[in-house]
Amino acid sequence: MIDGILNVYKEQDYTSFDVVAKLRGILKQKKIGHTGTLDPMAEGVLLVCLGKATKLVDLLTEGDKCYRATMKLGYETDTEDVTGETTAEGDAAVLAQLTQADVKRAILSFIGKYDQIPPMYSAIKKDGKKLYEYARAGIEVKREPRPVEIYAIQDITKEADDTYSFDVYCSKGTYIRSLCRDIGRKLSCLAVLSGLHRKEVHGFSVTDALTLQEIEVRQADGTLQDAILPVDALLKQYPAYEITEQAENYLRNGNKLSPRFFKDMGERRDTRIRVYHAGKFVALYDYKEEEQIYKPFKMFL
Structure with missing residues (x-):
């Protein structure tokens, strides 16, 4: 299964659901969701989330x-x-x-x-x-x-x-x-x-968007992965922290995490953070001031 974000050029007369349905056929996977409806008469950027990235759909619809x-x-x-x-x-x-x-x-x-x-x-x-x-x-x-x-x-x-x-x-x-x-x-x-004509969403430009036909060609020749951004590509506004080895099991079970389980966190307590394990993005955690602990918001394991 492919995980990540794809910048799709939605052409006229397609609904956003049409785009998702066609992508399911091209990519041979069901777990696909779009991040903001475009009317059939409209065209331009439609960000599509693949695999684990579908957990971000509700966050990405909020962008300017x-x-x-x-x-x-x-x-x-x-x-x-x-x-x-x-x-x-x-x-x-x-x-x-x-x-x-x-x-x-x-x-x-x-x-x-x-x-x-x-x-x-x-x-x-x-x-x-x-x-x-x-x-x-x-x-x-x-x-x-x-x-x-x-x-x-x-x-x-x-x-x-x-x-x-x-x-x-x-x-x-x-x-x-x-x-x-x-x-x-x-x-x-x-x-x-x-x-x-939707020109830009979350910094994704229409000049970089791929039509369904282009996606189909790139999937066939094995170059589509080059156009897929990692799941955390649109989350750079949240600080990133690597967990310690002691926190691995807690993380995998979706437990709350004490600030001491994050490397180089110091005294700073950001409201929402990106969590990494062995260099891989695995979760978004939110800080709960009353408990002085980080609680899972979205898991991407």
């Missing part, structure tokens, strides 16, 4: 992301992108009078923190059901605004009179479809997302 978004002015749809049914038409007179400066000013006004109402077509749960389940049944439910943050918006480009593209650097949980909706409403002409 960068997208190249394309926004079309003039109407709204039920999905908030061009794949949906039109629900409202914008004011043609307002749209005709908009200048490039007006649009750029409205786009940039969303930099910072704001409360975003998520789209009906999303996997967020309400009363035990996903919002898209309500939407498919023709039911619109009230959604509570969720705090998101837009760190930066760059390279705003006018593609056509009614179409603009821009780079968005944002926090987890940000819906770019809803951002376009909100920009359109601010401009009083409405808008939808017409294209989405």
Whole structure:
């Protein structure tokens, strides 16, 4: 079984689940999970966890992301992108009078923190059901605004009179479809997302991502392992400690570990640490101040 993280280029018209299903066939293993859903119309970076790395899926979905978004002015749809049914038409007179400066000013006004109402077509749960389940049944439910943050918006480009593209650097949980909706409403002409390209996640760039076809070729010729990062590659924010020989059995049994069982720890007590045995990454441990001991958070033995 392969353990590690793979930077996959998700192509248009594939769901994130499609990518996982195809990888299971290519790699001949079941233990595979993705780290953040991309809509079928979207393309770009999809980090995929293999084997033991699947234990990191919940951690890796929390990362910041960068997208190249394309926004079309003039109407709204039920999905908030061009794949949906039109629900409202914008004011043609307002749209005709908009200048490039007006649009750029409205786009940039969303930099910072704001409360975003998520789209009906999303996997967020309400009363035990996903919002898209309500939407498919023709039911619109009230959604509570969720705090998101837009760190930066760059390279705003006018593609056509009614179409603009821009780079968005944002926090987890940000819906770019809803951002376009909100920009359109601010401009009083409405808008939808017409294209989405995820450029970066956790420092993984789209320039290094492999398509499913490329992965299949590299698996066949034996070079795929070169593209798979080790399980701990995205955990460098946590300090690393090697355990002593006396701690080996405690570790293998998933026991709590006293700070004395870590080499060169000294007096420092980090909240979360990477744990290594014989140079191999084996666990994440969290420090419990009240007990003055480290407790296992995730084991990778």
